[in-house]
Amino acid sequence: MSPANQTEKLNSGDLLSEQIPSQDSEEIRQTLHAVADRIVSGSSPSPVLAVGYRAGDLVEELRSRGVEAFAFPSGCVDRSESDSLRSSNRAEGPLPDGLPEQFGLVVAIDLPSRSKETVALMTELCGRSSRILFVSLSGQEAVCAGLLASKGFYRMSEETGEMALFAKTGDAAGAIERYEEVLRTLQARGAELESAKQKCQKLTAQYAKLQNDYLTVKREYQRATGSLSWKITKPFRAVKHLFKRLCDKNRFFRLFYKGLASLRNNGFRATLMRVKLSRLNKNDFKSYMKQHAVSSEELNRQKSVKFNQDITFSILVPLYNTPEAYLHEMIQSVLDQTYSKWELCLADGSDAEHSEVERICLEYAGRDSRVRYKRLEQNYGISGNTNACMKMAQGEFISLFDHDDILHPSALFETMMAITEQGADFVYTDEMVFEGQPDNVTLIHFKPDFSIDTLRGHNYICHFSSFSAELARKVGYFSENHNGSQDYDMVLRLCEQAKRIVHIPQVLYFWRSHPGSVASDVSVKPYCMVSAKKALADHLERVGLRGTVTDSTIPSTYKINYEIEGEPLVSILIPNKDYTADLDKCIRSIQDKSTYSRFELIIIENNSELPETFAYYDSIQKEFSNVKVVQWKGPFNFAAINNFGFSFATGEYILMLNNDVEVLTPNWLEEMLMFAQREDVGAVGAKLYYPDDTIQHAGIIVGIGNTAGHAHKGFPRTDGGYIHRLTIAQDLSAVTGACLMTRRSVWEQLGGMDEDFVVAFNDVDFCLRIRQAGYLVVFTPYAELYHYESKSRGYDDTPEKKQRLDREATRLRSRWKDIYENGDPYYNPNLTLDREDFTLR
Incomplete structure (x- = not known):
């Protein structure tokens, strides 16, 4: 049958879907343009046969992209055809002579699925290609799924709306199984969506309630602050704030203020018990430190011990405007170590007004080559300065040390014992807090052995911690996204990767408490708690646990609300x-x-x-x-x-x-x-x-x-x-x-x-x-x-x-x-x- 006769027959037929849109629709042109792009971006099959409504337009799009393409009916390829011819093209088999025997892809555009002629044409098309792409310009999917299945064709893509790709496969059971798997996935996602919808509704209700509560509190606050009594008591509040500032600066005032707060929150009995325990503990702490003071004989013995491993400790100390007295005590405590294979890596970000920091460090470096000093171009913050120290490190183990604290002379020796005798790649010790001089002990933190949930509650590991350089390479540098709790973040990452974590139950680190230090009061650096919660959230994500991190009842302690899966009995x-x-x-x-x-x-x-x-x-x-x-x-x-x-x-x-x-x-x-x-x-x-x-x-x-x-x-x-x-x-x-x-x-x-x-x-x-x-x-x-x-x-x-x-x-x-x-x-x-x-x- 000639193309002209074919076209005439199509014009006299009644195969046009009632849903076919207007011929000049810009939307149709864009759709055909997208279909051509989809074909070319895929496997670029050649040749391509386009059949049905606007088949010629699609062929033009394909040929402009270098794809060999044919249209059936062929008349719509020629844009010189009359508008009536182009608008009324119908596809009806059999295919005319002169076309290739096989096609890489057949594109069927808006074929009426209920037409006998369409069924006959589809039967022939199934024998001429192993892939058939259905395209709908009418917004309705019109495919002969039953017929295709009988010919061994199954839907292979999840295209929706405008396109659906079917391919011939000999594994019908496999295709059905894949389809059912997709169906199950969609059903599961539907259930998840419904659950999420219910949770969203619940959260929306909770939000509305909280918003209402907020507005109520706000009104009460405005009413209170606008009242006469509030205005009259303004001088008293000013005195209270002044008193609190004095308390923050003076230890005795601070203790008195804490006592008043405890009486208000806990009552007389609990406060009295705390005071008694505090006095007892402080006396016990001082006695403990005296009883466990290392004799000169023991220190000399430690110096003479030969280990079966050759390990150098790189002690990292980031400096920033360090007071002279603290700096001298810190460096001297490293020089006094009984284990001598160490290097002290000092990275200094101090400002110009504290040039004495550089002078003192260079003096020590001139006397002992193990003291290494680097002046930074600027203060990069605690994380950046510590990373500068880490880049200086050449030892097999890394140790972390704060610029205003003191090491026990046996700290490195005992750490070395844990490494050589227990195969540790991460070691931490007990520590004490002091005010003024080290003999004025205010607290000793006797820690448990490694406990992941305790660590998630607060950074109990803290000082003094050492880890292998190999482990450091695995976890990377300190994160500047966690400034203030960069050590917490680092400890969490180290514990995730460490093979053997060892706790030394000895007080080998002396943490100085002074105004402005976290040891004195964590509230002096509130941003630390924000960073700590972020560090914990990142940790949960890395280890594959779902949960949210919130503050616990005491500052610098945290609660994780783990996500409960389902509703088990x-x-x-x-x-x-x-x-x-x-x-x-x-x-x-x-x-x-x-x-x-x-x-x-x-x-x-x-x-x-x-x-x-x-x-x-x-x-x-x-x-x-x-x-x-x-x-x-x-x-x-x-x-x-x-x-x-x-x-x-x-x-x-x-x-x-x-x-x-x-x-x-x-x-x-x-x-x-x-x-x-x-x-x-x-x-x-x-x-x-x-x-x-x-x-x-x-x-x-x-x-x-x-x-x-x-x-x-x-x-x-x-x-x-x-x-x-x-x-x-x-x-x-x-x-x-x-x-x-x-x-x-x-x-x-x-x-x-x-x-x-x-x-x-x-x-x-x-x-x-x-x-x-x-x-x-x-x-x-x-x-x-x-x-x-x-x-x-x-x-x-x-x-x-x-x-x-x-x-x-x-x-x-x-x-x-x-x-x-x-x-x-x-x-x-x-x-x-x-x-x-x-x-x-």
Whole structure:
């Protein structure tokens, strides 16, 4: 059939879709232009056959790009054709003679899918090309998917609206599988979108509420500040601010002001306890430093020790307007080191008014070649100046040192011992804070061994830290995006990459406290806390954890709200014998206060004697559909009872809970679940109070009382604890079974609790086995409950009970002999084992 006859037939046919747009639409021209670009940018198939409406226009676009192309009908290639011819082109098979037998690509433009002629044409086209691109100019997709599938063609692209590419494949099952996979992905994304939409709505509501609260507070503030009383009291406020400034400058005024603040926030009893502990600690600190002063004989011995490794320490000290006295003391403390292979890298960014810094450094450098000095063109900030030091370093290990502090003469020697004997590539020590002279000790920070969650709560590692040059090359320079907390950021990056982190439990660094220093008051540099939160957020991203970083209750401490995945079921196991009033208080506090609703309560009845107890069980199960009572018929065995209760649990997470607790924080389950979901965590414990608002449990220290004791027991509820440990989440050796969450998989891996520990220490043993399996045990202070302790079981106050307690304590010490001999890694060996108050031995 000739092209003219073909065109005439098409003109007389009725194949034109009612949706075909106007022939001169600029939008159509742009669409065809984009289609041509899409074809050329792909595999540039040749030759190309365009069929259907405006096929000639597309061919022109292709030919202008150097692509061999043909149109069917062919008449629309010639732009000299009449407008009526170009506007009414229809495609109807068979294809005319003279065209290539095979095409690299067929482009079908607005073919009516219901036409018999189209079906016939498509059948022929399927035999002439292995790829067919459908183009819609009408805004509707018109493809013969069924016909194409019967010919072995399946959709290969996710183009939407205007284009859809089909290709011939012999693997129909595979194509269907790919399609179904795409469909599943889209469904999942739809679910995610719906979830995100709900969260967005919730956040929008929260924002609206906060905005309303803000406006309310703003109105109240404006009303208060505009009142007569506010104006009258202006002189008194001025006096108060003046007094506070005096307090900041004078140590005694500062302590007095802090005391007043403590009285206001914590009350008289807690403040008195803090004052007593502070006095006791300061006296103990001074005594400790005197007792642990290194003799001249020991210093000489250290100087004579030969190590099996040749390591030079590059000590980095960025300088900026350093006071002369501090500078002399700092450099001299390095010269006094008993380990002699070191270099002191001094990068000086001081201004012109402090030229004495350069003069003093050059004097020392002239006397000792190990002292290396570099004058910087300008002050690049703490990070930039430290990086300048790092570029000067030539040693195998890097040590960080502040320009106004002092090193213990054995600092490098003990660090070298840790490197050679324990294979450490990152080492940190204990440190003390002093005012004026080093013998005026105000605080000693006795640190735990490496604890990632403690580190995420605050930079407890701090001084004195050393790391291998190889490790430094992996993590890079100090980040200028974290100025003020650049050391925190660096420590986090080092710990992510280090192979062996070693803590030396000796005070080898003396941190000077003076006005303007962070050691004196972190609030003097508030930007440090902003940088610290950014460092933590960056750390979470690097290690693949999702969460947000917020301030904790004490400045320079932080809280991470880890993202909870999904809404897993939590099975709460509560052993009970009588005492239904306490059980009811426990259950109702969970049901009424908990913001997390996906939980079940399994009450494990064991040997109750009162009829009203069983009547209560019936009523509570009728009242709450998520309460189930199961009956343990054996003798009391806390471990066995919980193992029995676990057999009825259906949740992915298991929470052991005493019947004599009462929930305080509504989001207590979320606070525990966010840690329990982490793959590296095996157990999570909560913060428990006695009814008088003193600490009952804030984690367990193994070794206290020759068995195990509760950290900070008896401290006021509002107390921050030793070095803020009551305000941050942290890793510990154990937590109490009175409120302990774990994953079902961990419970099953360990085989549950050891039933040889009938009453006591079964929770400690359980946690130690969790740690032995490679998991962390985390204490969070943000899940808070009252604990009325042992009401159901009673106390170990009879000879028989005391004997049983002794047997179980002996079993615990025997099983975990290494821990008792070497000490709890999360508790410093310099601290007492006689009490739970973190005082010195």
